[in-house]
Amino acid sequence: MKTIKIFSLTLLIVGFLSSCVVIRPGEVGVRQRLGRINDQSLNEGPRSYNPFTSTIITLPTRTVNLEIRSNLPSKEGLTISSEISILYRIIPKEAPSILREIGRSYEQEIILPVFRSASADVTARFLAKDMHSGERSIIENQIRERMSEILQAKGIIVENVLLKSIQLPQGLARSIEEKLQAEQDAQRMEFVKQQEQADAERRTIKAEGDRNAAIIQADAERQQMEIRAAGQANAILLEANAQAEANQKLAEALEPQILQYRAIEAFYRMSTSDNTKVIITSSESPFLGIPAELVNKNN
Helix, strand or coil: CHHHHHHHHHHHHHHHHHCEEEECCCEEEEEEECCEEEEEEECCEEEECCCCCEEEEEEECCCEEEEEEEEEECCCCCEEEEEEEEEEEECHHHHHHHHHHCCCCHHHHHHHHHHHHHHHHHHCCCCHHHHHCCCHHHHHHHHHHHHHHHHHHHCEEEEEEEEEEEECCHHHHHHHHHHHHHHHHHHHHHHHHHHHHHHHHHHHHHHHHHHHHHHHHHHHHHHHHHHHHHHHHHHHHHHHHHHHHHHHHHHHHCCHHHHHHHHHHHHHHHHCCCCCCCCCCCCCCCCCCCCHHHHHHHC
């Protein structure tokens, strides 16, 4: 009897555990009872159900990275092979509608077909080289917008579309590489040209500076010479004027008696000199060491 109770208790525990599910973070649960989808979504946490009549289906609500390989057409008719990442997530409250209208294989049923249609429509308007250049982000955004127009109404939000590992046709890839190399060479030459122009401008500025400095120095030296010459001329003029003024005053001060006295003194000193001298003069022109014009003027 005790064994039967233990067995019954075990069956009860197993039955309880089999009728309980845990909805983890980043998931949403949808209860399905007798084949019908409940319109109310279930949040994370433990949920119990009747395993004979019901089941709980869980769907991820976190961002999902769907990676695929696809061949994309270009404007010139080439086929570009690429790896693509589609980042999407489900709106939690729309999970019952997704299961009811699309099913659990919504990636294969709707996301991939919508992507192939949107990507073909967008990339067909761009050149192949655009997918390998800065135009790639524009292509990605346009594909995402085209997909969102259809999928957001279904409860699926497309966060981003990333084009990865773009593989261009071999001939086109070589042409693009050669063109890029030529552009880089041209940019390098332009940089060298700009450097040479800058160096030439620096030399020109330096030469002009040296020339201006030489002109300024020459002007300064010329001004110094002019100032020195003017000073010397003024000094000579002042000295001449002073001498003339002194002679004028001396001539005005001389009297005949003084001249006569000076002449006597001069003759006396010469007569007492040890050297023998012969002096021929007249009484009107005494030898006094005084300019004759002053003596004549005074006389």
